[in-house]
Amino acid sequence: MNLKTSTRQIDGVTIVDCSGRxxxxxxxxxxxxxxxxLLGKGQKKILLNxxxxxxxxxxxxxxxxxxxxxxxxxxxxxxxxxxxxxVHDLLQITxxxxxxxxxxxxxxxxxxFR
Amino acid sequence: xSGDRFSYKLDSTLETVDNAEQTASRIASESGFDEDEVMQxxxxxxxxxxNAVLHGNAYDPEKKIELEFERTADDxxxxxxxxxxxxxxxxxxxxxxxxxxxxxxxxxxxLIRSFMDDVQIxxxxxxxxxxxxxxxxxxxxxxxxxSQ
Numbered sequence: 110m111n112l113k114t115s116t117r118q119i120d121g122v123t124i125v126d127c128s129g130r131x132x133x134x135x136x137x138x139x140x141x142x143x144x145x146x147l148l149g150k151g152q153k154k155i156l157l158n159x160x161x162x163x164x165x166x167x168x169x170x171x172x173x174x175x176x177x178x179x180x181x182x183x184x185x186x187x188x189x190x191x192x193x194x195x196v197h198d199l200l201q202i203t204x205x206x207x208x209x210x211x212x213x214x215x216x217x218x219x220x221x222f223r
Numbered sequence: 224x225s226g227d228r229f230s231y232k233l234d235s236t237l238e239t240v241d242n243a244e245q246t247a248s249r250i251a252s253e254s255g256f257d258e259d260e261v262m263q264x265x266x267x268x269x270x271x272x273x274n275a276v277l278h279g280n281a282y283d284p285e286k287k288i289e290l291e292f293e294r295t296a297d298d299x300x301x302x303x304x305x306x307x308x309x310x311x312x313x314x315x316x317x318x319x320x321x322x323x324x325x326x327x328x329x330x331x332x333x334l335i336r337s338f339m340d341d342v343q344i345x346x347x348x349x350x351x352x353x354x355x356x357x358x359x360x361x362x363x364x365x366x367x368x369x370s371q
Contacts, residue, residue, distance in 0.1 A: 167270055170330055
């Protein structure tokens with residue numbers, strides 16, 4: 110299943126609920142467009158809820174990195190929430206787990222934004 | 224898998240990448256690998272197919288990807304060949320280096336090597352062949368590689 114997203118707002122933080130696969134092609138494009146759209150609207154506190162993302166390939170990892178750096182370069186913050194074991198393991202072996210701010214509780218994740 | 228080896232050719236498209244991944248998943252499952260190993264094999268094949276389609280054949284409709292599956296006594300061996308200019312494995316940067324951590328690409332070969340027991344990259348002027356080995360009984364620790 111390709112990536113599907115929906116957004117909601119809590120205390121000034123935009124939570125992007127993601128489900129499906131973030132892979133080369135449509136999945137990566139969807140992720141890129143969502144982040145670009147949010148930044149265009151001035152929403153720079155972004156929490157990506159990946160709880161229903163069960164697969165991600167190297168292109169998808171690259172898209173997460175691109176999202177992270179793009180948001181940061183515009184003075185915003187991007188955090189990850191609810192990683193599945195597969196995505197968690199991938200971020201571990203690529204040493205990106207410590208690059209991203211990864212949370213497993215939505216309430217505390219929202220509070221963690223400055 | 225009917226017989227011990229079969230191969231087929233595919234166009235240089237994104238559909239080929241999905242096809243390769245799905246076929247690898249099915250054959251790995253039929254070969255008795257567990258769920259995690261099946262995911263690793265399928266992902267390694269997906270990454271190799273991505274490299275072949277994007278970087279090898281560069282989506283050229285005149286060029287094909289060849290995918291071969293072989294079951295030996297010890298391994299499931301998957302070979303992916305493209306018709307590109309030939310990739311030099313010595314020029315692949317380490318994606319774990321601090322200066323490369325935030326790059327948006329360059330992790331495919333690393334993931335392949337992480338997930339398979341042995342990886343051989345054989346470039347030539349007529350394309351790149353990458354052979355992926357997964358031990359059938361899975362007792363060997365991963366990470367061995369024999370690039371040339």
